[in-house]
Amino acid sequence: MAKKITIYDIAREAxxxxxxxxxxxxxxxxxxxxxxxxxxxxxxxxxxxxxxxAQRLARQQSETISAVIPFFTSxxxxxxxxxxxxxVSEYGYDLVLxxxxxxxxxxSYVAKAxxxxxxxxxxxxxxxxxxxxxxxxxxxxxxxGLVDAVxxxxxxxxxxxxxxxxxxxTHLLELGHRKVxxxxxxxxxxxxxxxxxxxxxxxxxxxxxxxxxxVRCGKNTRHDGFNRDSGYEAMLDFIAMGxxxxxxxxxxxxxxxxxxxxxxxxxxxxxxxxxxxVGFDDIELARLMRLTTxxxxxxxxxxLAIERLVARMSHPEMEILHTTFSPTLIVRESxxxxxxxEGTPSAKSRLR
Amino acid sequence: MAKKITIYDIAREAxxxxxxxxxxxxxxxxxxxxxxxxxxxxxxxxxxxxxxxAQRLARQQSETISAVIPFFTSxxxxxxxxxxxxxVSEYGYDLVLxxxxxxxxxxSYVAKAxxxxxxxxxxxxxxxxxxxxxxxxxxxxxxxGLVDAVxxxxxxxxxxxxxxxxxxxTHLLELGHRKVxxxxxxxxxxxxxxxxxxxxxxxxxxxxxxxxxxVRCGKNTRHDGFNRDSGYEAMLDFIAMGxxxxxxxxxxxxxxxxxxxxxxxxxxxxxxxxxxxVGFDDIELARLMRLTTxxxxxxxxxxLAIERLVARMSHPEMEILHTTFSPTLIVRESxxxxxxxEGTPSAKSRLR
DNA sequence: CTGAAAGCGCTAACAC
DNA sequence: GTGTTAGCGCTTTCAG
Numbered sequence: 018m019a020k021k022i023t024i025y026d027i028a029r030e031a032x033x034x035x036x037x038x039x040x041x042x043x044x045x046x047x048x049x050x051x052x053x054x055x056x057x058x059x060x061x062x063x064x065x066x067x068x069x070x071a072q073r074l075a076r077q078q079s080e081t082i083s084a085v086i087p088f089f090t091s092x093x094x095x096x097x098x099x100x101x102x103x104x105v106s107e108y109g110y111d112l113v114l115x116x117x118x119x120x121x122x123x124x125s126y127v128a129k130a131x132x133x134x135x136x137x138x139x140x141x142x143x144x145x146x147x148x149x150x151x152x153x154x155x156x157x158x159x160x161x162g163l164v165d166a167v168x169x170x171x172x173x174x175x176x177x178x179x180x181x182x183x184x185x186x187t188h189l190l191e192l193g194h195r196k197v198x199x200x201x202x203x204x205x206x207x208x209x210x211x212x213x214x215x216x217x218x219x220x221x222x223x224x225x226x227x228x229x230x231x232v233r234c235g236k237n238t239r240h241d242g243f244n245r246d247s248g249y250e251a252m253l254d255f256i257a258m259g260x261x262x263x264x265x266x267x268x269x270x271x272x273x274x275x276x277x278x279x280x281x282x283x284x285x286x287x288x289x290x291x292x293x294x295v296g297f298d299d300i301e302l303a304r305l306m307r308l309t310t311x312x313x314x315x316x317x318x319x320x321l322a323i324e325r326l327v328a329r330m331s332h333p334e335m336e337i338l339h340t341t342f343s344p345t346l347i348v349r350e351s352x353x354x355x356x357x358x359e360g361t362p363s364a365k366s367r368l369r
Numbered sequence: 370m371a372k373k374i375t376i377y378d379i380a381r382e383a384x385x386x387x388x389x390x391x392x393x394x395x396x397x398x399x400x401x402x403x404x405x406x407x408x409x410x411x412x413x414x415x416x417x418x419x420x421x422x423a424q425r426l427a428r429q430q431s432e433t434i435s436a437v438i439p440f441f442t443s444x445x446x447x448x449x450x451x452x453x454x455x456x457v458s459e460y461g462y463d464l465v466l467x468x469x470x471x472x473x474x475x476x477s478y479v480a481k482a483x484x485x486x487x488x489x490x491x492x493x494x495x496x497x498x499x500x501x502x503x504x505x506x507x508x509x510x511x512x513x514g515l516v517d518a519v520x521x522x523x524x525x526x527x528x529x530x531x532x533x534x535x536x537x538x539t540h541l542l543e544l545g546h547r548k549v550x551x552x553x554x555x556x557x558x559x560x561x562x563x564x565x566x567x568x569x570x571x572x573x574x575x576x577x578x579x580x581x582x583x584v585r586c587g588k589n590t591r592h593d594g595f596n597r598d599s600g601y602e603a604m605l606d607f608i609a610m611g612x613x614x615x616x617x618x619x620x621x622x623x624x625x626x627x628x629x630x631x632x633x634x635x636x637x638x639x640x641x642x643x644x645x646x647v648g649f650d651d652i653e654l655a656r657l658m659r660l661t662t663x664x665x666x667x668x669x670x671x672x673l674a675i676e677r678l679v680a681r682m683s684h685p686e687m688e689i690l691h692t693t694f695s696p697t698l699i700v701r702e703s704x705x706x707x708x709x710x711e712g713t714p715s716a717k718s719r720l721r
Numbered sequence: 722c723t724g725a726a727a728g729c730g731c732t733a734a735c736a737c
Numbered sequence: 738g739t740g741t742t743a744g745c746g747c748t749t750t751c752a753g
Contacts, residue, residue, distance in 0.1 A: 021485060426730080
């Protein structure tokens with residue numbers, strides 16, 4: 018530790034008071050150019066480094082934003098986090114990360130985070146938080162932002178899950194499929210629930226009765242079920258239905274779609290010839306796998322979340338804002354839309 | 370902000386001195402059980418929250434560890450970060466994240482991080498840092514750990530890149546391939562360089578002359594080149610060689626391998642029938658894609674990195690430790706090893 | 722414009 | 738055991 022140089026050292030060395038030193042360090046205009054340069058030089062010569070926590074204590078603010086995220090259940094968070102990180106550092110804040118696996122951990126975390134002055138703002142990702150926690154948070158008056166989650170009391174950035182699922186399902190229906198199943202994630206997850214609703218609405222709008230029997234979630238429900246294995250198992254389950262199996266699927270996430278494809282391939286079934294599918298997320302590999310999917314502007318969501326949070330930090334009374342992004346349909350080959358009119362896929366269309 | 374309750378408030382309310390309050394709050398044994406409970410109760414009643422930064426200032430320690438990572442150039446970092454996060458919170462530290470895109474950003478970051486007392490330790494990921502920065506760091510005496518990078522002056526956790534590449538290439542060679550090419554990342558990246566060396570050594574050991582002409586890095590060298598597009602373009606380049614193209618490849622990362630497969634498929638070439646390949650990393654999707662690859666224990670690396678760092682924080686004089694993990698070969702189908710003796714892949718072996 | 726002094730909230734050494 | 742006091746290093750009045 019470079020000998021702990023404090024403003025006292027540089028004050029003495031420069032022959033001024035600590036107040037003046039603090040002023041030049043903080044670019045306070047009321048300092049003579051001469052003193053300013055003198056102080057600046059001494060500071061540099063002594064390679065002075067302000068003590069972060071002393072500043073934070075005196076200023077009564079942390080210059081820190083924290084993000085509480087389900088660590089890391091998916092690629093989705095990583096992308097959003099990139100946006101968050103970029104913006105946070107642009108604003109000059111520190112980003113502290115908290116990973117939680119279960120909802121109950123959130124509570125203990127919130128308690129710690131609420132330590133007075135610890136953070137200037139918090140972002141919660143995809144968390145279904147207990148009402149009491151929500152109440153505590155609200156009462157604390159701490160700026161809070163929700164990402165991929167919604168609550169009336171806080172700003173939120175989310176995706177129109179229901180709408181996206183509706184679009185995806187409708188796309189499949191319009192391609193002529195009548196029996197469209199759904200591979201879903203854990204129904205306790207809000208996005209999963211909303212996507213299910215969208216799927217259902219699309220079906221009903223086309224006069225197709227909804228049936229629980231063609232909606233599955235893999236047994237392997239580690240975390241929220243938005244994972245490869247869950248998709249794999251759900252599809253295996255469908256395949257076991259034999260001839261009754263749907264020939265088209267809306268799948269609640271790309272990663273699950275990949276699992277489903279693996280299951281299909283293993284059983285000798287091909288996409289899109291034997292079964293068509295559309296995913297959700299548009300993660301990087303979706304393009305590679307030629308998966309038709311619903312794109313979410315993940316990075317943008319992260320950026321916006323921080324912008325909103327920072328805005329609220331400076332204007333606490335600002336009215337609560339809920340922003341919803343509409344996912345867009347990215348047509349690739351897994352849905353079969355690019356098949357030739359003869360009903361066989363074009364050379365490039367055959368998935369993988 | 371719940372009215373800023375301080376230890377003074379609770380001292381007054383409980384009829385004791387702030388010293389005592391501090392003691393019970395810090396579980397200092399020298400307090401009568403009676404006073405202890407009394408103080409505890411008052412604290413709870415007032416829902417007291419210690420001020421983090423006041424504590425840190427007084428204690429002269431930050432209880433914070435920071436991680437500087439190329440944000441997020443790949444899945445690799447995310448996995449390691451999961452291990453890091455888990456361990457950090459287990460130790461009760463805060464994790465602050467810094468994302469850097471270019472090497473020069475590292476310097477300015479280090480300057481900020483070195484602000485006296487800001488962090489108790491830093492982890493640098495895959496960074497090739499200027500010597501001067503290294504020197505500053507060393508001089509600062511701050512506990513530092515390197516992940517996926519090595520320097521004589523600091524603890525490090527890394528992977529035997531050369532060895533892994535050697536194993537991968539040898540595997541291909543032993544499968545009977547004589548013309549084994551390599552798709553590499555940016556040669557400025559240390560891992561990329563090391564993997565190249567391992568590849569080369571394997572070749573030469575089998576008496577096959579090394580040739581620059583069958584080692585490529587995609588033009589699209591965003592970041593360090595460990596990305597899908599780089600693999601895609603490199604392979605397109607190879608395909609352009611026509612009949613001279615190698616029929617087997619060691620590819621420096623899985624994600625690049627996926628890009629390469631996409632390029633191959635686009636041109637009507639199949640894996641492993643037309644070209645065999647083995648990747649590096651064993652990211653989640655590798656299993657799904659049936660990619661033979663070299664597995665790195667990413668999560669474990671993160672865990673170990675923190676354990677080491679924490680150890681060094683308490684024993685600064687501990688001798689410097691370099692830990693190297695040997696990647697293990699995971700044989701799946703992309704290398705063709707699972708083909709039937711007739712030379713055609715088994716039903717399940719055909720990639721995708 | 723600038724020096725002195727009073728905090729910011731907590732820890733820890735020191736008496737009683 | 739427990740109260741008192743002196744910092745931790747910086748910001749911010751408040752005089753002058």
